[in-house]
Amino acid sequence: MPVxxxxxxxxxxxxxxxxxxxxRARGEVDAAADDLDALTQVRQALQSGSSRxxxxxxxxxxxxxxxxxxxxxxxxxxxxxxxxxxxxxxxVLLVEPKLHEVRLFYALxxxxxxxxxxxxxxxEQLRQLDMPPDLRAQLDxxxxxxxxxxxxxxxxxxxxxxxxxxxxITGVPxxxxxxxxxxxxRLDDQSDRTGDFAFTAFSRVDVAYDLGFQARHQLIGSAxxxxxxxxxxxxxxxxxxxxxxxxxxxxxxxxxTPEVFHxxxxxxxxxxxxxxxxxxxxxxxxPPDIALFGQAGYTNEGFNRISETTSAVQDSGWRLxxxxxxxxxxxxxxxxxxxxxxxxxxxxxxxxxxxxxGLTADYLRILDKGVFVGGNLRLARRQDFxxxxxxxxxxQRQDDIVRVRARIGAPINALxxxxxxxxxxxxxxxxxxxxxxxxxxxSMSNIRNYQYWNRRxxxxxxxxxxx
Numbered sequence: 001m002p003v004x005x006x007x008x009x010x011x012x013x014x015x016x017x018x019x020x021x022x023x024r025a026r027g028e029v030d031a032a033a034d035d036l037d038a039l040t041q042v043r044q045a046l047q048s049g050s051s052r053x054x055x056x057x058x059x060x061x062x063x064x065x066x067x068x069x070x071x072x073x074x075x076x077x078x079x080x081x082x083x084x085x086x087x088x089x090x091x092v093l094l095v096e097p098k099l100h101e102v103r104l105f106y107a108l109x110x111x112x113x114x115x116x117x118x119x120x121x122x123x124e125q126l127r128q129l130d131m132p133p134d135l136r137a138q139l140d141x142x143x144x145x146x147x148x149x150x151x152x153x154x155x156x157x158x159x160x161x162x163x164x165x166x167x168x169i170t171g172v173p174x175x176x177x178x179x180x181x182x183x184x185x186r187l188d189d190q191s192d193r194t195g196d197f198a199f200t201a202f203s204r205v206d207v208a209y210d211l212g213f214q215a216r217h218q219l220i221g222s223a224x225x226x227x228x229x230x231x232x233x234x235x236x237x238x239x240x241x242x243x244x245x246x247x248x249x250x251x252x253x254x255x256x257t258p259e260v261f262h263x264x265x266x267x268x269x270x271x272x273x274x275x276x277x278x279x280x281x282x283x284x285x286x287p288p289d290i291a292l293f294g295q296a297g298y299t300n301e302g303f304n305r306i307s308e309t310t311s312a313v314q315d316s317g318w319r320l321x322x323x324x325x326x327x328x329x330x331x332x333x334x335x336x337x338x339x340x341x342x343x344x345x346x347x348x349x350x351x352x353x354x355x356x357x358g359l360t361a362d363y364l365r366i367l368d369k370g371v372f373v374g375g376n377l378r379l380a381r382r383q384d385f386x387x388x389x390x391x392x393x394x395x396q397r398q399d400d401i402v403r404v405r406a407r408i409g410a411p412i413n414a415l416x417x418x419x420x421x422x423x424x425x426x427x428x429x430x431x432x433x434x435x436x437x438x439x440x441x442x443s444m445s446n447i448r449n450y451q452y453w454n455r456r457x458x459x460x461x462x463x464x465x466x467x
Contacts, residue, residue: 066096073105080287082113100126107142114216116146154208155467162200162460169233170194171443173451196233200460202226208248220257221245235308240265257281270306275299279321291327296320311390317347337362353385358401369414370433375406392447399445409435432463 054072062068069092076085089106092099103122110119120143127139204224211217221244228238246259258280265273279297286292299319303312323341330336342357358380366372384397391397412418413430421429439456 063091064095066092066099070102070105073109077109078288080285082109085109086113086115100129104139111142111146111149114149114214116149120146152210152212154210156206157465157467158204158206158462159464160200160202160460160462162458164198164200164228164456164458165195166198166454166456167195168452168454169196169198169230169236171452171454173448194233196236197231199229199231200227200458215250217250218248219245220248220259235268237268238265239269254282254284257283267306268308270308271304272306272312273301273303275301289329289331292325293327294322294324296322314348314352317345317352319343319345333366335364337364351384351386351388354382354397355385356380356382369410371408371410371414373408375404377405378403391449395447397445397447397450399443399450402442402444403439405437405439407435407437409433428463432461435460435462 054068054075056072058068059072069088073085073088073092076082076088086106086109089102089109092102093106096102103126107119107122107126110116110122123139123143123146127136127143202225204222206222207220209219211219224240224242226238226240226242230236240263242261242263244259244261246257249256249258258278260276260278262276263274264271267273277297277299279295281295282293284292297320299321301316301318303315305311305313321341321343323339325337325339328336328338337360339360339362340357341360343355345352345354345356347353358378360376360378362374362376364372364374378401380401380403382397382399382401387393387395388397410433411430412432412434413426415434416429418426418429435458437456437458437460439454439458441454441456443450443452445451
């Protein structure tokens, strides 16, 4: 499966598939071919697209055709048949051991197969050759990658700061009319739509520990802190933390991730909500360009009475969540993701039982220099099982939600020329990503209280460190 590369993918959300990147391999092997003056036919085979498929019958008919074998190996990598590709490249190197660009390609395949010792030997052979400094840096980088993969511990830190603006932050109904105990009422002039700025900050730490199995099963965990401070509407200030831990089991044909989690949320600087629960995630890659994923979980939720709302405690209870999805890499730069999610909520009272489900379609495109653009469309529905006696006891609430988002972002070094700046500044800004998101949200309901719309804009700076 082609993998979307660059810092844009690392910081735009969405799950990544731990799989091979043939486009990156082709690029690195092509660089080696240029610097080592490799054979033109081999370079063309490594660069060739997927329009012409090489068959095994062609290999049997002309087994000594180097370019044909290399093209066949590249095709096997794109199909996820890494062991077969390694065998093909071994055969090529037995015939022509001086094809250095093929040896580099072979080492990359071995790294992805987790045959680190063999890959290191192949790279060390290349390292003994005379080569330009930039090519040697590439080889040293691959050897450093091997050393990093031998480490049992992995860790990363993602931080972000930003500002946002909501045009209807309080969710006032479009016609300023509500229902209370079944009786229509109109909001006063003080309850008009309120727009407000907010400042956001967050940090997330992820850790993983290799359990020492051949399949590289891992013990994983993360901790996230989030704060959103409104400029004027202080009663909607939000702070939260969340922690989770689990196992990442790389089983034949799929990855299974059972987890437990806990989170707490403060509203208007008072503890408003806490939960704990467990979930199981599964991911099934379907080479070369599709992955299926799913998730199911249980959450126990507790709400507290606070000064801003004394009735929230009735929302305490438990819920079941699930989702299924498909991730489709159209090529190395374009990805489509489709997700269907559902939730059954059981509150403290029967009128707080509800069912929610929705469909989300997301698109992401990676441009030159790590610039990315994308957006998503979400259609969702909420259906209550009974009427709320405090709102409209005779009517079961039904909301239809439409949300549209668009986003754009880029590493700072793609926006600003950092040449001439101190190394520390250039390194820090070069790995920082700036992004902007716009959103339109529309809630259509059979009860007036929940009919409203909102527009929102966000600007965010994020930076990720890997340890």
